[in-house]
Amino acid sequence: MQKLRQKHPEILFSISCTTRDPRPGDQEGVTYYFLTKEEFEKGIEESAFLEWALVHDRYYGTPLKFIEEAFRNGSSVIMDIDVQGAKIIQEKMPDRIVTIFILPPNEKEWERRLRGRGTDSEESILKRIKNGKTELARQDEFDFKIVNDDLEKSLLELEKIVFSGGKS
Template sequence: MLPMTDATAARRAPHDRRRGLMLVLSSPSGAGKTTLSRRLLSQDDDITLSVSVTTRPMRPGEVDGVDYHFIDRPSFDRMVAEEALLEHATVFENSYGTPRAAVEATLADGRDVLFDIDWQGTQQLADRARDDLVTVFILPPSIAELERRLTTRAQDSAEVVAKRMAKAADEMSHYAEYDYVLVNEDVDRTLADLEAILRAERLRRRRRLGLSGFVNAMREGAGR
């Protein structure tokens, strides 16, 4: 579990004070996790997106510091050496990683952090902060639908689409390592399931920092 501080959000009632959680969404590229992430973030003020650092080139329409922090290879390697990343992985010759400091501060403030990372990064987070972690794997309804989505979004060349399809089988083989698995046949239904998971995980007793004091105060009042 990451280090705890007393900087929990003051806006909550004492019994609602809680430590934030890390919500991981993983899937083969094209299964819909980016759409689900955007919709969840747009309607829930208590969760924020973890902005990763990456060595890959910026794509058209992306904004540095919003989509990713785009850095060069020496800077990335330095962050790894200094243990400034909670997790990092290399995918298609490009490296990605999660800056540690920003995540720790957000969790201590009682807010959640959403991660769009692969199974390798998820394993690293589990090694470092399992008690703070909730993991969800998103599956496509079929391989044919996955290929259709990758092709119609027109972001990658045919060669890259072929590589992503070849990698999908390996990625999907890791589904059993996750807490929850959702099949994204309908994005509205999948989003509703994801919201239900988040609501339940926020209520876990170990995350509710103010609950012990709240109960003790009631016990003292009842004993008078």
């Protein structure tokens, strides 16, 4: 996604809101909007999110206002969301979105990448692996799948899907 955004800045990126703590390198309003649990729950009550979910014991959500404005302006938007969020958006906007499941090449590499970030505790990594296996089981619910085993090849596949409007 980062490579796609660098190569195609005309595609807007939906910055999610979260209640998780910032990791090293995170920037407010760039990687996430960091909210308190109370702020997030107020947003839920006010229907401020297109979708939201409790993931890894933290809230994550897509700000509805950004998506509505982007679509009103005729812009394309890319989102980095989990399977719960994708399912909700598929139900709310079936004719407006294309879903793509990005897979790791294998479980060993996936775990290596998680550990390689150096930002999560062992408990958090184990929880992510457990939850990730549940998400992997739902990959067939998506319109497309890309195995991220070669970054340049994966980027080309992603561009093909994005610029064909999701038509194969």
